[in-house]
Amino acid sequence: MSASGDSESVDQPRPQHPGDDHATFSALLEDSAEDLYEHAPCGYLSTLLDGTIAKINTTLLDWLGYDHGDLVGRRTFSDLLTVGGRLYHETHFGPLLRMQGEVSGIALELKALDGTRLPVLVTSTVKTGGDGRPLLIRTTVFDARDRRAYETELLRARKEAELEREELKRLNATLQQTLLPPTLVNVPGLDVAAHYHVASTDMVGGDFYDLFPLSAGTWGLFLGDVCGKGAAAAAVTSLARYTLRAAAVYDPDPAAVLGNLNTVLHHEYNGHDPRFCTVVFGLLTPEGDRGGFRITLASGGHPPALLLRADGSADHVHTPGGQLMGVLSDAHIATATVHLAAGDTLLLHTDGLTEAHPDGTRGGGRYGDEALLDFVRALAPTTASDTVAAIRDLLDTFGTGVDDDTAVLAINVPRPTSEEQP
Amino acid sequence: MTQLAIRTRTTPAGPVVELTGELDYDSSAQVRALFPELVLRDGSQLVVDLTGVTFCDSSGITALLAARNHALAARAGISLVAVPDHISRIFQMVGLDQVFTTHPTAQAAEAAWTPPKTRP
Numbered sequence: 001m002s003a004s005g006d007s008e009s010v011d012q013p014r015p016q017h018p019g020d021d022h023a024t025f026s027a028l029l030e031d032s033a034e035d036l037y038e039h040a041p042c043g044y045l046s047t048l049l050d051g052t053i054a055k056i057n058t059t060l061l062d063w064l065g066y067d068h069g070d071l072v073g074r075r076t077f078s079d080l081l082t083v084g085g086r087l088y089h090e091t092h093f094g095p096l097l098r099m100q101g102e103v104s105g106i107a108l109e110l111k112a113l114d115g116t117r118l119p120v121l122v123t124s125t126v127k128t129g130g131d132g133r134p135l136l137i138r139t140t141v142f143d144a145r146d147r148r149a150y151e152t153e154l155l156r157a158r159k160e161a162e163l164e165r166e167e168l169k170r171l172n173a174t175l176q177q178t179l180l181p182p183t184l185v186n187v188p189g190l191d192v193a194a195h196y197h198v199a200s201t202d203m204v205g206g207d208f209y210d211l212f213p214l215s216a217g218t219w220g221l222f223l224g225d226v227c228g229k230g231a232a233a234a235a236v237t238s239l240a241r242y243t244l245r246a247a248a249v250y251d252p253d254p255a256a257v258l259g260n261l262n263t264v265l266h267h268e269y270n271g272h273d274p275r276f277c278t279v280v281f282g283l284l285t286p287e288g289d290r291g292g293f294r295i296t297l298a299s300g301g302h303p304p305a306l307l308l309r310a311d312g313s314a315d316h317v318h319t320p321g322g323q324l325m326g327v328l329s330d331a332h333i334a335t336a337t338v339h340l341a342a343g344d345t346l347l348l349h350t351d352g353l354t355e356a357h358p359d360g361t362r363g364g365g366r367y368g369d370e371a372l373l374d375f376v377r378a379l380a381p382t383t384a385s386d387t388v389a390a391i392r393d394l395l396d397t398f399g400t401g402v403d404d405d406t407a408v409l410a411i412n413v414p415r416p417t418s419e420e421q422p
Numbered sequence: 423m424t425q426l427a428i429r430t431r432t433t434p435a436g437p438v439v440e441l442t443g444e445l446d447y448d449s450s451a452q453v454r455a456l457f458p459e460l461v462l463r464d465g466s467q468l469v470v471d472l473t474g475v476t477f478c479d480s481s482g483i484t485a486l487l488a489a490r491n492h493a494l495a496a497r498a499g500i501s502l503v504a505v506p507d508h509i510s511r512i513f514q515m516v517g518l519d520q521v522f523t524t525h526p527t528a529q530a531a532e533a534a535w536t537p538p539k540t541r542p
Binding site: 045057225228270275276321327346351404 | 480516
């Protein structure tokens with residue numbers, strides 16, 4: 001507000017100065033309709049019904065770089081459009097305008113004298129005479145460069161987001177792969193198969209498994225599930241995997257291996273963001289003259305393994321009381337030893353399988369341990385690869401009902417070839 | 423996204439958290455965010471009422487263990503109340519049935535609580 005001025009002493013307390021309003025209003029009156037037409041902040045254009053330009057304002061001429069004489073009576077509106085725009089004008093804009101008498105907010109591109117393109121939004125109305133016959137077409141043209149820039153920017157941002165999403169999926173897949181053995185090692189006298197089902201490509205899961213040689217012809221195997229998912233869970237998965245492998249070299253006794261894992265996890269993650277895992281560790285020893293393998297399983301709170309016998313029976317290998325790894329400083333670890341004879345198959349799985357919704361929706365019930373036991377009873381006797389193939393098919397039928405990643409690992413002692421031929 | 427309702431109230435023994443719905447990966451973050459906000463005094467008791475929990479997976483178990491860590495850090499106790507059968511089975515499987523004190527009702531948990539002796 002001005003500090004000087006004639007009316008200061010009289011009108012100062014008032015917020016309004018009637019004199020100012022008056023001055024503004026007079027200025028508006030001086031703005032003639034003609035001037036408004038010529039220098040409006042948008043382009044104006046009137047054409048005859050055949051499109052010939054009859055009148056065009058200075059704003060639009062300036063945008064295009066033409067002089068009045070270049071266009072009026074000489075060119076049509078469609079001449080100002082790009083080839084694509086002209087086509088659109090002939091096939092859509094014109095017919096719509098004739099039908100409705102008005103077309104509004106159509107995005108077109110005008111071609112300026114210097115060849116540059118000007119994105120615009122066009123609105124046209126048909127002016128009719130007193131008898132209702134169309135006389136001419138009035139068109140307003142709005143500069144849409146800002147809008148076009150905005151749209152281009154939106155498109156670019158969207159493309160970038162899509163690329164980033166792809167990249168994230170790729171990273172997740174890569175990370176997942178590093179947590180699993182690229183191929184399972186070949187154990188003489190044993191048929192092995194494994195499968196990892198990825199529930200979401202957006203989030204890396206926490207399931208893991210491995211099978212690897214230990215000293216004196218023995219083999220170690222494990223399968224586990226880190227609580228939660230995402231990068232934080234993957235870090236625990238990695239730690240668990242390397243700890244298990246290193247601990248097994250140090251002392252292959254399964255209970256000792258899990259004891260070491262428990263100590264490491266409890267030590268590393270025991271604050272307000274605790275991380276736990278359930279795991280089954282097995283030590284496989286060939287039984288020499290007897291044939292087959294002896295396997296000692298240690299469980300840290302993991303769902304029990306399933307043993308599918310050569311005689312067609314199947315049951316859980318219970319390891320009751322084994323505790324979740326990483327919760328307590330001295331977790332209880334339960335062990336069980338079974339003999340795998342020719343034709344026997346041992347299946348390890350994570351709870352992504354039993355907690356899946358069989359009807360494919362998240363609202364329905366869960367598959368459950370009993371259903372899985374019935375399922376493998378129907379499979380026995382079988383082989384490792386057939387068991388894993390059957391579980392893969394089962395997961396496929398669940399579709400999106402599988403919320404969580406699922407890992408399965410099966411080992412089988414093949415029957416001697418002679419037995420297969422009756 | 424799954425639905426989980428959380429209600430908290432305070433008793434002389436300490437806070438009571440009532441959970442209703444599915445306690446899984448999506449919803450457990452809510453629960454875990456809540457525990458650090460609870461005021462737990464030395465010798466008080468955190469009660470988690472599971473009456474309305476229809477499902478609990480490994481993330482849910484982790485949230486309950488985070489609650490346990492939080493209570494132990496504050497030298498408070500933790501009790502689970504009205505543990506549904508399906509959660510009892512998981513606790514048995516992962517060997518946590520011996521880790522948590524359980525009570526049939528919140529009243530029973532409160533009655534079992536003994537106030538800490540005043541320090542000299």
